[in-house]
Amino acid sequence: MFQLYRSFAARLGRAFLPGRPPRHAQAMELANTVERLREQVDELRQAHVRMEFALRSAHASPWEYDHRSGELLLSGSWDAGRGQAPARSRTSFSALVDSLPPGDREQGRALLDAVLNGLRDECSLEQRIEAADASVRWVLWHGRVVERHPLTGRALRMIGISMDITDRKRAEQLADAEKSRTARSLELSRVLLTLAEQDVSPIGRFLQVATEAAAQALQVERAGIWLQEDGGKGLVCRDLYRASDASHEQGFTVDAQVHARYFAALAEGEPMSATDTVRDSGMGDLFPGGRAPRGAASTLDAPMRLGARLLGVIRLERAHGDEGWSEEDRQFAQTLARMVAHAVADSERNEAQRMGTALFYHSPAGTAFVGDQRVLLMCNERMEQMFGYAQGELKGQCDRVLYHSDEQWLSHADVFGAAAGSQEREAQMRVKSGESIWVLMRGRPIEAGPKGSSTLISYTDITVRKRAEQALEQLNHDLGKRALQRARALTQSEARFGVVIAEAPVGIAILRDECITEANPRLCSLLGYERVDLIGRPLAQFSHAQGRADDPAAPLPDRAAVETRYRHRSGRDVWAHVRVSVLPGRPGEKVHRVVVVEDITERRKADQQLREYASHVSALSGRLLAAQEEERRQLSRELHDEIGQVLTAVRMVLVPPRSDSGRPALGEPWYLARSVVDDAIVRVRTMSMNLRPPVLDDLGLLPAVRELCNRHRELARMAVDLETLGDLAQLPSDLVVTLYRVCQEALTNVSRHARASRVEVRLGVSEGQAVLIVRDNGVGFDPESAAAAGRLGIVGMRERVKARGGTLDVDSQPGRGTALMVLFRLAEPPGAYSSGSINPLRTA
Ligand SMILES: Nc1ncnc2c1ncn2[C@@H]1O[C@H](COP(=O)(O)OP(=O)(O)OP(=O)(O)O)[C@@H](O)[C@H]1O
Ligand SMILES: [Mg+2]
Known part of the structure; x- marks a missing residue:
């Protein structure tokens, strides 16, 4: 400031030099001049004060540059602005340039060079400095050249001010940030607007456009739209856009049961994020450990809701950086989610409408919309066919045309209109040709639309059913009558039955x-x-x-x-x-259950008596047989011992008389007597043998049976094969006689009836049993009919065996030979029996 003042005084002094006026006048002029100068000095002082005030108010401090000293002289207020004690300080332009941030130095130096070298008169430089309290502050250097070298034009002196422009700078930065945020918001809004204008059908295409737009607007690597599966089983990814290769994928799923907490968090409706550092309880459930999915640094999930209904979620995934998600990002995601939710709902509604329309027109049941005054607004093809009308013919007509009678038509008035609930009626209606049909009508009121309220009516032809019902009714009626008749008949029959039972x-x-x-x-x-x-x-x-x-x-x-x-x-x-x-x-x-009880007490008594009688008979027969046997034995003995001996003695005394020639004379009476005696001896012996062979009592069963066999071999001229087993001598005497008698009768039968060439006789004792088998290869016979023929041989054998507690079996068929088998179980199996056994099936 003092420099300015000095130059001004110098210029003023030069104004006095040319031309010299008279002294008084000069004195006056001088006094005036002094006066003017004083005034000017005052003005200058005031201007100085004002300027200083203005500079202070503007947080500016003046500076001055002197080319000759190369110094930049700073006022004290400069230091005060930097948070230091006010003191005049000196610096240089090159030091000032060096203090600039490295990036700004080049430009700052070029600017100063231009001013100092006469290319520019003014310059402005903004510098960032560190204040004493370590805060960063901004300073504006503004200067002007006030003196230049007359020849070189180089600036010799410059004056200027430095101002703390930190507040302005911050305001500018804030404004810039605000500007960029506004621009971004605008961009996001533009994206949303563009999407809002998109056609939502087909929904798949719309979802692709939405994911692409979202990925571009938020500059994310992946954007996906996941929709709820039918039945709330979970989420299915309907579109996943990958920005790096501009590809679309779909089909991934998230199970609602496995990630219940994630779904609960989605239901709350707020966007939620997952990054390496941020954990959200819902996201933590989906991505354990709070880490975003593979290949993503952070995710943002915005639930898609419509009222309380959760339709799905939009997931945005950043591949890099962990700066998180700004408020704009969240708002954008939320708005986009809402928009997509509406689009999905619209598409569902459109689909439902499309299906509804298709259902209406192609329904197998006749269907119509009936409006005010019961006018048919729309009729489907089936209905027109059902009532025999051409396509479109019914539309616009009153539904009265469908009814059989006015009464019925009027009685159905309550079915129609918005006030009516869901109704069902059966009516007799009329087709175009006049024929009547039975129809089941189901009415459902439809919300009032632009054309007023209407009722959706479905018409089902139930003529067949109705006729069947009528026929059934008739049948029921007939059946009822018949049932009554039957019941009466039944009552009579029951009465008769009762009598039968009672009697x-x-x-x-x-x-x-x-x-x-x-x-x-x-x-x-x-x-x-x-x-x-x-x-x-x-x-x-x-x-x-x-x-x-x-x-x-x-x-x-x-x-x-x-x-x-x-x-x-x-x-x-x-x-x-x-x-x-x-x-x-x-x-x-x-x-x-019916139990018929017949009193058989008398019969049982008779049976019992019969059984007792039979046992008596059996015992008697046993005793008779025994007596008979004893008698035979005695008779046989007597015949043999008495009669036989007498006859032998008679034979011995019948000596022939000697003839003259010394030869016996043939034809003499004693000859005749001797042959008669010989014959009697043979007969007595045979009789004795037949009655009871003495050998049986003298030598036992085996020799007796062997003799029997020999006799039959000679008599019948057939091969008789005898085989024995075990010690027969051990057998009790009653069994010996029984076995002998059975064998005797069996061999007699073979000789008499069988015409056999061979007969086998097996007799033995083994394993506590006594067995006799007589088997021939003769003509055979039918034992059943033989038993009925009144013969006694087989019957007698059976009686004998039974009386001794044994069994007798006759196995024979005509042409197949005969086998007879007798079996006795012995009371105690004799230990000395042979180890062999008799096999009844062994062939001869
Ligand atoms: N081994 C046999 N082969 C063929 N036929 C037989 C044989 N044994 C019995 N029969 C038949 O069975 C019948 C009954 O025999 P059964 O011994 O009971 O009476 P019978 O020998 O005729 O007379 P009898 O009373 O004198 O014994 C015989 O008439 C005969 O026809
Ligand atoms: Mg016989």
């Missing part, structure tokens, strides 16, 4: 769950009880404790006939033949 000569009980529900008089008398005493009690209760071989209290087997014993009320036994049958009933019904 039946056998006891009859009807059981249900084994308890008597009905009992006829015969059963009552059979058991000795009144009917009322029997009803309700189990029949088994009246069984004798030893009535049945199995459990007497067990239910009688179905459809079986058993003999059982009941106990009469008086305590006596009643033997009964019981037959059980099951009454056929309806499925699921309890079974009724």
Whole structure:
């Protein structure tokens, strides 16, 4: 400032030099001049004060540059601005340039060079400096050249101010940030607007456009739209756009059950993010450990909701950086999610509408929209066909044309209109040709649209069913009549049946769950009880404790006939033949059983007597046989020992008389007598043999049987093969005689009837059994018819064997030979028996 002042005074002094006026005038002029100068000085002082005030107010401080000294002289306020104690300080332009940030130095130096070298008169430089409190501040250097070298034009002096422009700079930065944010918001809004104008159909294409737009707007690597699966099972990725290769994928799933917490967080509706450092409870569930999915540094999930309904989620994934998601990003994602949710819902609605329209027109049931005044607004093809109208012919007509009568038409008025609920009616209607049909109508009111309210009516032709119902009704009526007749007939038949049961000569009980529900008089008398005493009690209760071989209290087997014993009320036994049958009933019904009880006590008694009689007869027959045998034995002995001896003695005294020639004379009477005596001797011997061979008593069974065989071999001229086994001598004498007699009769039968060439006789004792087998290869016979023929041979054999406790089997067929087998079980198996055995099947 003082420099300025000095130059001004110098210029003022030069104004006095040219031309010199007179002294008084000069003095006056001088006084005026001094006065003016004083005023000017005052003005200057005031201007200086104002300037200083202005500079202070503007946080500016003046500076001055002097080329000759090369110094830049800074005022004290400069230091005060930098947070230091005010002091005048000096610096240089090159130091000032060096203090600039490296990037700005080049430009700063060029600017100063231009000013100092006369290319520019003014310059402005902004410098960032560090204040004493370490805060960063901005300073503006503004200067002007006030003196230049007249020849070189180089600046000799410059003056200027330096100002702290930190606040302005910050405001500018804020404004810049605001500007860029606004620009970004605008860009995001533009993207959303563009999307809003997009056609949502087909929805797949729309989703692709949305993911691409989202990826570009937020500069993310992946953007995906995941929609809820039907039935709420989870999410399915409908489109996943990958920015690096501009590809689209789909089909990934997220299971709602596995990630229940993630789904719960989605339901809250707020966007949520997952980065390496940020953890969200829902996202943590989806990405354990809070880490974003592979290949993504951070994700942002914005739920797509429509009211309370969660439609899906939009997921944005950044590949790099971990700066997180700004508020704009979140808002954009949320708005986009809302927009896509609406689009998806619209598309669902469109689809439903499309399907509804298709359903209406192609429905197999006749369908129509009926509007005010019951005008047919729309009719489908099926309905037109059902009523016999051409396509479009019914449209616009009143539905009165469809009805059979006015009354019916009027009675259906309540089916139509918005007030009516869902209704169902059957009506007799009329087709175009006049024929009547039965129709089932179902009405459903439709919300009022631009054309007013309407009712959706479906018409189903039920003529066939109706006619069937009518026929059925008729049938029911007829059946009812017939059932009545049948019931009457049944009552009569039941009455007859009742009489039959009441009069039946056998006891009859009807059981249900084994308890008597009905009992006829015969059963009552059979058991000795009144009917009322029997009803309700189990029949088994009246069984004798030893009535049945199995459990007497067990239910009688179905459809079986058993003999059982009941106990009469008086305590006596009643033997009964019981037959059980099951009454056929309806499925699921309890079974009724009919028990027919026949009193067989008398028959059982007769049987018992018969059995006792038979055993007596058998014992008697045994005794008779034994007596007969004894008699035969004695007779045989007497014949042999007495008569035989007498005849032998007679034979010996019948010596022929000698003739003259010394030769016996033939034809003499003593010759005749001797031949008669010889014949008698043979006959007596044979008789004795047949009655009872002495050898049997003298030598035993085997020699006797062997002799028997020899005799038959000679008599019948057939091969007789005898084979024996074991020690026959051990057999008791009664068995010996029985076996001999059976063998004798069997061989006699073979000789007499078989016409056999060979017969085998097997006789033995083995393993506690005595066995006799006689087998021939003769003509055979039918044992059944032979038994009926009244012959005694086989019958006698059987009697004998039976009397000794054995069994006899005859196995024969005509043409196949005969085998007879006798078997006795011995009381104690003799230990000395042979180890061999007799095999009845062994062939001869
Ligand atoms: N081995 C046999 N081969 C063929 N037929 C036989 C044989 N044994 C018995 N029969 C037939 O069985 C019948 C009955 O025999 P059975 O011994 O009971 O009576 P029978 O020999 O005729 O007379 P008898 O009372 O004198 O014995 C015989 O008449 C004969 O026809
Ligand atoms: Mg015989």
